[in-house]
Amino acid sequence: MSKKLIKGNVALAEAAVRAGCQAYFGYPITPQTELLEHMAIRMPELGRTFLQAESEVAAINMVYGAASSGVRAMTSSSGPGISLMQEGLSYIVGSEVPVVIIDVMRGGPGLGNIQPAQSDYNQLTKTAGHGDYNPIVLAPSTIQEGVDMVTLSFDLADKYRTLVFVAIDGAIGQMMEPAEMPPMQELHPRPEWAITGQGERNEKNIITSIYLGADNLGDFNDKLQAKLRAIEESEVRYEAETVDDAELIVVAFGTSGRVAKSAVHHLRKAGKKVGLLRPITLWPFPSKKLAALADGGTKKFLVVEMNMGQMLHDVRYAVGRDIDVQFFGRAGGSIPMPEEIQEKAMAMLEVN
Amino acid sequence: MPVNVHVDENLIYKRPSSLEDVHTHYCPGCTHGTAHRIVAEVLDELGLQKESIIVAPVGCAVFAYTYFALDGVEAAHGRAPAMATGIKRANPDKIVFTYQGDGDLASIGIAEAIHAAVRGENITIIFINNAIYGMTGGQMSPTTLPGQSTTSSLDGRDSAITGQPMHIAELMASLPGTAYSVRRSLHDAKHTIRAKKAIRKAFQTQIRGEGLSIVELLSSCPTNWKMTPHQSLEWIKEEMLPTYPIGDFKT
Numbered sequence A: 001m002s003k004k005l006i007k008g009n010v011a012l013a014e015a016a017v018r019a020g021c022q023a024y025f026g027y028p029i030t031p032q033t034e035l036l037e038h039m040a041i042r043m044p045e046l047g048r049t050f051l052q053a054e055s056e057v058a059a060i061n062m063v064y065g066a067a068s069s070g071v072r073a074m075t076s077s078s079g080p081g082i083s084l085m086q087e088g089l090s091y092i093v094g095s096e097v098p099v100v101i102i103d104v105m106r107g108g109p110g111l112g113n114i115q116p117a118q119s120d121y122n123q124l125t126k127t128a129g130h131g132d133y134n135p136i137v138l139a140p141s142t143i144q145e146g147v148d149m150v151t152l153s154f155d156l157a158d159k160y161r162t163l164v165f166v167a168i169d170g171a172i173g174q175m176m177e178p179a180e181m182p183p184m185q186e187l188h189p190r191p192e193w194a195i196t197g198q199g200e201r202n203e204k205n206i207i208t209s210i211y212l213g214a215d216n217l218g219d220f221n222d223k224l225q226a227k228l229r230a231i232e233e234s235e236v237r238y239e240a241e242t243v244d245d246a247e248l249i250v251v252a253f254g255t256s257g258r259v260a261k262s263a264v265h266h267l268r269k270a271g272k273k274v275g276l277l278r279p280i281t282l283w284p285f286p287s288k289k290l291a292a293l294a295d296g297g298t299k300k301f302l303v304v305e306m307n308m309g310q311m312l313h314d315v316r317y318a319v320g321r322d323i324d325v326q327f328f329g330r331a332g333g334s335i336p337m338p339e340e341i342q343e344k345a346m347a348m349l350e351v352n
Numbered sequence B: 001m002p003v004n005v006h007v008d009e010n011l012i013y014k015r016p017s018s019l020e021d022v023h024t025h026y027c028p029g030c031t032h033g034t035a036h037r038i039v040a041e042v043l044d045e046l047g048l049q050k051e052s053i054i055v056a057p058v059g060c061a062v063f064a065y066t067y068f069a070l071d072g073v074e075a076a077h078g079r080a081p082a083m084a085t086g087i088k089r090a091n092p093d094k095i096v097f098t099y100q101g102d103g104d105l106a107s108i109g110i111a112e113a114i115h116a117a118v119r120g121e122n123i124t125i126i127f128i129n130n131a132i133y134g135m136t137g138g139q140m141s142p143t144t145l146p147g148q149s150t151t152s153s154l155d156g157r158d159s160a161i162t163g164q165p166m167h168i169a170e171l172m173a174s175l176p177g178t179a180y181s182v183r184r185s186l187h188d189a190k191h192t193i194r195a196k197k198a199i200r201k202a203f204q205t206q207i208r209g210e211g212l213s214i215v216e217l218l219s220s221c222p223t224n225w226k227m228t229p230h231q232s233l234e235w236i237k238e239e240m241l242p243t244y245p246i247g248d249f250k251t
């Protein structure tokens, strides 16, 4: 297999095709549109389902239907579209149906703009619909990692029968980079719980999220929480660089994680004891790792995001209040420069 | 004196096998039960029980999938046609139908219903028009009659403020992807038999792959209309039928 120069949105779409996605439903929105357009070509070519829905509301419910039928199904969107899907997301988690969504984030609130941003951190990790749950959220920082995460997202969705987001920002979606595509997977057989018409089965299958009675819904929620705890136990992913002796650790994901990495390399070259912790799963969040680093002697953390500080709260919560946690970032579509991060880190290092 | 009853040889009426042997939670005299019964009879007669998938709405029929002996799903309020679209695309050789009330279909879910028809989605919609929101306790719906009292229009629907009743069967018939759109009523036995025939035609339309089929059924809600079951059936005949004429709008 060789590497090929490819655009982020196209690469992630093709990765989904190769992971055996059998049904895509979506609605155009910048900066994810190339993803939808690639699916419009590839899915019919392979005899699979591509459908442009009348809205994101319809799209997520079409995905819900196809996924209930046991085929690998997905949609993709950006901030405003994800906001519209919220009710459907909650039904999907509530009825334990595996679904993958790629969110190519843009700037908010409101119509905001189409510049790269990380404005959906809270929406994805905390408020993706009513009820008590978190979807799995994967946040790659390169196109190659995005391709790998899309492959992983379908496996995680199936394994846990849950909702998995792959969250990138417009910068990763729009740029071109060399990446190696995974081989084409065989289509997966339908699981035994799928809605396919009863056929030869002895029992009918039902997909629902309604549990009347406090006990029934309480029991379901206990079961759901146990599953989420198992995900927290096994699925935390992050990249850590030069953290062991670090006085200061920069915490950043996605595009800002990538920029932060250059800043950290630069500071290390200049002899500064600086490290990088880049969460790859935004949920489950690498809280234990951060806590261990704080316990291990790092007393300064700099959180860098392309928003007004959404992940910041998770970092603060993980390391505790004795630790100096500061924020650098802006909302609106600007990507931080490595020099700006270096400057902020230097200022923090100078204070004892 | 003991009575010997030999039912086996003379059995002329029984529960369709497409219906589960369970009690429903529908109010006494509610024609949701009648609608379930005739849909199930049609599925039995066409031999579709093991081939069919029901998409239940949010509304009084929220548990329809527990009453029908079919694979089934529970959609979000109004989204049944979108969910059915996803299911049908994943199971193109199966019979997929939604069962929706007027709040579910005509109000919150009208976009999904219209666009399923625009695409000529090969599904069947059983549309229960009882001119009110049953499940939430009797609020006005888009099909509430002018002057009809509901809990959100106590003095009667004022058309100057809230508009005129919505004619779903006619609206759906106007869309090119709709292959079959009719209105029937469940207010007496004769009309119920006609309704059943229409439901059969709707499923046959889907079997032939001709596009979307919809049967609008005028249905009663004695509880929220605050009437006896008998008065409710009379009300359908006297009040609903003039606004919602029985008819074949596309066949």
Ligand SMILES: Cc1ncc(C[n+]2csc(CCOP(=O)(O)OP(=O)(O)O)c2C)c(N)n1
Pocket (backbone or CB within 6 Å): B058, B059, B060, B061, B077, B100, B101, B102, B103, B104, B105, B128, B130, B132, B133, B134, B135, B136, B141
């Ligand atoms: C998004 C959302 N909005 C509102 C509701 C509350 N709700 C439940 S059923 C219903 C109306 C049902 O009326 P209809 O579709 O006419 O069915 P019926 O109960 O009369 O059979 C409403 C508004 C909901 N469940 N979800």
Ligand code: SF4
Pocket (backbone or CB within 6 Å): B025, B026, B027, B029, B030, B031, B032, B060, B130, B134, B135, B220, B221, B222, B223, B224
């Ligand atoms: S509230 Fe109305 S529609 Fe609902 S079950 Fe009772 S009578 Fe039927």
